[in-house]
Amino acid sequence: MNRRALLSVSDKTGLVDLGRRLVDLGFDLVASGGTARALTDARLPVTAVSDLTGYPELLGGRVKTLHPAVHGGILAERSPAHLAELEGQGIGPIDVVVCNLYPFAETVARPGVTFGDAIEQIDIGGVTLLRAAAKNCAHVTVLCDPKDYPLAGLATAAEKRRLAAKAFAHTHAYDAAIARWFADQLDEAPAGLPRRTTLTAEQAQSLRYGENPHQQAALYRVDGAPLPFTCLRGKALSYNNLIDLDGAWTAIDPFDAPAVAIIKHSNPCGLAVGADPVEAFRKALASDPISAFGSIIAVNRPVDVPLLDAIGKLYVEVLAAPAFSPDALAWLAKRKKSCRAVQLDLAAPHGPQVRTVRGGLLMQSPDTRDATPDAWQTVAGEIDEATRAELVFAWRAVKAVKSNAIVITADRATVGVGAGQMNRLESVRIAAAQAGEKAKGAALASDAFFPFADGLEAAAASGVRAVVQPGGSIRDAEVIAAAERLGVAMVFTGVRHFRH
Numbered sequence: 195m196n197r198r199a200l201l202s203v204s205d206k207t208g209l210v211d212l213g214r215r216l217v218d219l220g221f222d223l224v225a226s227g228g229t230a231r232a233l234t235d236a237r238l239p240v241t242a243v244s245d246l247t248g249y250p251e252l253l254g255g256r257v258k259t260l261h262p263a264v265h266g267g268i269l270a271e272r273s274p275a276h277l278a279e280l281e282g283q284g285i286g287p288i289d290v291v292v293c294n295l296y297p298f299a300e301t302v303a304r305p306g307v308t309f310g311d312a313i314e315q316i317d318i319g320g321v322t323l324l325r326a327a328a329k330n331c332a333h334v335t336v337l338c339d340p341k342d343y344p345l346a347g348l349a350t351a352a353e354k355r356r357l358a359a360k361a362f363a364h365t366h367a368y369d370a371a372i373a374r375w376f377a378d379q380l381d382e383a384p385a386g387l388p389r390r391t392t393l394t395a396e397q398a399q400s401l402r403y404g405e406n407p408h409q410q411a412a413l414y415r416v417d418g419a420p421l422p423f424t425c426l427r428g429k430a431l432s433y434n435n436l437i438d439l440d441g442a443w444t445a446i447d448p449f450d451a452p453a454v455a456i457i458k459h460s461n462p463c464g465l466a467v468g469a470d471p472v473e474a475f476r477k478a479l480a481s482d483p484i485s486a487f488g489s490i491i492a493v494n495r496p497v498d499v500p501l502l503d504a505i506g507k508l509y510v511e512v513l514a515a516p517a518f519s520p521d522a523l524a525w526l527a528k529r530k531k532s533c534r535a536v537q538l539d540l541a542a543p544h545g546p547q548v549r550t551v552r553g554g555l556l557m558q559s560p561d562t563r564d565a566t567p568d569a570w571q572t573v574a575g576e577i578d579e580a581t582r583a584e585l586v587f588a589w590r591a592v593k594a595v596k597s598n599a600i601v602i603t604a605d606r607a608t609v610g611v612g613a614g615q616m617n618r619l620e621s622v623r624i625a626a627a628q629a630g631e632k633a634k635g636a637a638l639a640s641d642a643f644f645p646f647a648d649g650l651e652a653a654a655a656s657g658v659r660a661v662v663q664p665g666g667s668i669r670d671a672e673v674i675a676a677a678e679r680l681g682v683a684m685v686f687t688g689v690r691h692f693r694h
Contacts, residue, residue, distance in 0.1 A: 198267070199290035199346070201233070202226040202243070202259060202320060204297060208340040210236040212292065219347040221290065226258045226319075227251065259319040264288070268326045272333050290346055291327035292337045295320045295364070299371045309379065316372055324361045331358035338364045367394040391557065393548065404433045422542030423514070427523060428534030435490065435512055435534070442492030442514060443538060445594035448564055449494060451606075454478045455594070457490045461614065465591050466607030471495045472504045477607035479508070482628060490514065494540065497522045502530070516540050563689060565589045570662070573674050575683030577660065581637065585662040585685060588639035593691040599641035600625045600649075602633050602658060609636060618642070622649045626656035633657040641691040643667040647676035654680040664690045 199221045203209055206229070213223055213233045225233055226243040233240040244250050247261040259265075267288035270276040280287065295317040302312050327336035331354045337346060338361045345353055370392035377391070395414035398421055404411035411433040415421055423439070425431060431439065438457045445455035445462045454474040456464035463485035464478035471493050479486055487509050493501070496517035502525050505513075513526070514536040526535055544560040565586045577585070588603040595601060595613045600621040602610035610629030612621030618640065626633055634657030643666045644650050650673050653661065665686030667673065677684040 196220050196222045197289040197347070198222045198224055198286060199292065200224045200243075200259075200264065200268070200288050200323070201229050201292040202323060203229050203292060203294050204317070204320070205294050205340070206232055208343050209233070210238070212340075212343045212346060213238045213240070215343075216290065216346055221347060224288070256318070259323055265322070265326050268323070268334055269330050270333075271330070288327075288334065290335045290337070291323055292343075292346070293320050293323045293327075294338050294340075295324075295368050298368065298375075302371075302375050312375065317368070321365050321368065324365050328358035328361040331355055336361045363394075363396060367396075370394045393555075399430065401430070401433050401436075409433075416545065422539040424537045426518060426535040426537055427526060428512075428532070431512065431534060431536070438490040439492070439512060439514055439536065441594065442490050442512075445591070446492050446494045447562075448590040448593070453494045455492045456481075456486050457492070458485045458488070461596055461611065462591070462594050462608065463489065463611060464608055465594065465601075467587065468606070471497070471501045475501060475504050477605065481608040482611070492538070497535070499525050502526065505530075512536055514538050561593065561691060561693070563691075566687075566689075570685045570687050571665070572683070572685050573665070573670075574677035575660075575681065577683050577685060581660045581683065582685075584637040585639065585660055588637045589662050589687065589691075592639035592641045593693070595641065595693065597641055597692045597694055599691070599693065600638065600653075602626065602629045602636050602638050602653075602656075604632055604636040609633065618644060618649045619646075619652060622652045622656075626652060626658075629656065631657075635659050637662070639663070641693065643670070643690075644673045645669065647672050650676050650682065650684075651680065654682050658682065660684070662687060664688060666690075 197220060199216045201223060202225060209232055216223060217238060223233060223238060223240040224243060224246055225240050230240050230242050243258055247263045251258045263285050266280060266285045268291060270280050270287055296315045298315040301307055301315040324336060324338055327334045335346065335349045335354050336357050337343060342357060349357060373392050395416045398413045398415045401411040401413060403409055413436060437460055441460040442455045442457040445465050446453045449467055451467040452471045452474045453467045454471060455462050456478050464481035466474045466477035468474035468477055488511055490512040491510055492514040496519060497513060497515040498519045499521050502522055510533045512534045516538050518535050523535060526533055544562055546557050547560050549556045567582055567586050584603060587606045588601055591603060591608055592599050592601045595611060598615050598618045598621045600612040601608050602625045609632035610625035612625035615621040629636065636658050637660045638653050638658045640663040643664050645667050646669060659682055661682055661684040665688060
């Protein structure tokens with residue numbers, strides 16, 4: 195008896211070529227529904243599952259492969275006892291199972307999908323086929339990814355185990371997507387987060403080490419989705435590169451105008467918008483040219499040679515942008531070989547933010563709230579339109595800085611950044627010292643309220659003349675009185691942007 199392969203696929207990529215290869219290797223083909231039709235149309239000999247089982251497809255195709263003639267053939271060990279039992283029932287062994295699942299995740303991602311449409315994309319038979327074949331991987335080759343089709347009929351014992359692990363990961367991710375979707379339908383969760391969640395991810399690449407050389411690390415794709423960035427040239431990104439890349443991307447996110455963020459240790463040492471990327475870069479670099487050495491730079495416009503000429507000899511670890519011109523890539527390859535070029539998918543959606551703590555997980559929705567100046571309250575002085583526009587930039591910029599966060603800005607560029615200090619006064623002092631003379635007449639943003647008037651007083655002493663902050667302190671009246679006394683205009687946003 196020839197060896198047999200069972201094929202039942204939703205994604206028919208590479209199906210016909212696979213069928214031909216299996217026939218050439220001496221396999222008999224068994225297939226269900228549309229898979230059988232595709233193979234028949236290609237003039238390949240194929241037995242329909244309904245002919246194998248003696249039952250037609252039932253319930254509009256909901257039941258096709260759920261039958262002992264199928265699963266007995268898949269699950270049987272090649273022991274004399276099992277083979278004799280199969281023979282007694284008129285069932286033949288199945289040696290290869292090729293299956294991928296209905297596109298559930300893609301279906302529920304479409305706007306306006308109905309509950310009924312989603313339910314019909316929950317695969318039952320396919321998941322069962324994959325699990326049965328993976329369980330019996332000592333005897334059966336299971337293929338759920340067209341990339342692995344060349345192994346059909348030729349897989350070694352080790353490869354069969356690897357393919358089984360891949361199949362179990364595939365069904366796990368599939369079930370996790372269904373569980374999350376159902377949780378969302380229940381509408382029981384606080385702040386739009388599910389009451390129960392299942393996180394699945396597969397390793398995209400191993401990293402040399404983590405934050406420090408004695409720590410192991412790897413990059414994972416959440417739910418197996420494609421990464422929203424691609425390294426076009428240069429060596430592999432490190433753990434710290436990836437953290438800083440995320441910070442750089444976050445910093446340019448709010449801006450429609452050409453924007454450049456220069457990131458060091460996950461904080462922007464320079465952030466600016468300009469008429470074009472070159473102007474934005476020069477303004478961002480001027481914020482802190484010393485810290486920019488060894489930085490990661492993100493720009494929300496395609497990179498071309500004029501921008502690279504402006505960056506010049508500055509040592510840059512990573513340059514990230516939505517696109518790179520061919521000339522720009524050639525320039526980098528010739529003149530800045532150590533710089534990685536990373537292409538960003540700026541339209542990639544924001545998912546929930548997840549962090550581990552000892553014994554559990556923290557999950558929150560991403561902080562994508564933009565500035566809403568029409569809702570701001572002017573509590574001291576007067577704010578003209580030019581000042582308000584500068585405060586909007588400062589408010590967007592401070593959101594990318596670690597708390598306690600203070601930024602001082604002028605002409606839509608940071609001139610001083612105080613990040614991650616244990617008290618807000620020290621953050622003001624750091625930002626003011628960095629800004630120097632540029633603080634005179636500048637704007638300042640604080641990611642959270644001033645708990646005392648001392649921070650505002652330090653800002654005013656440096657020359658700052660307009661402040662945007664959330665408000666909400668029990669000492670707001672004291673801080674407002676200090677602003678009035680010092681001639682500093684101030685607005686309250688009513689929104690906080692902590693970033694820990």
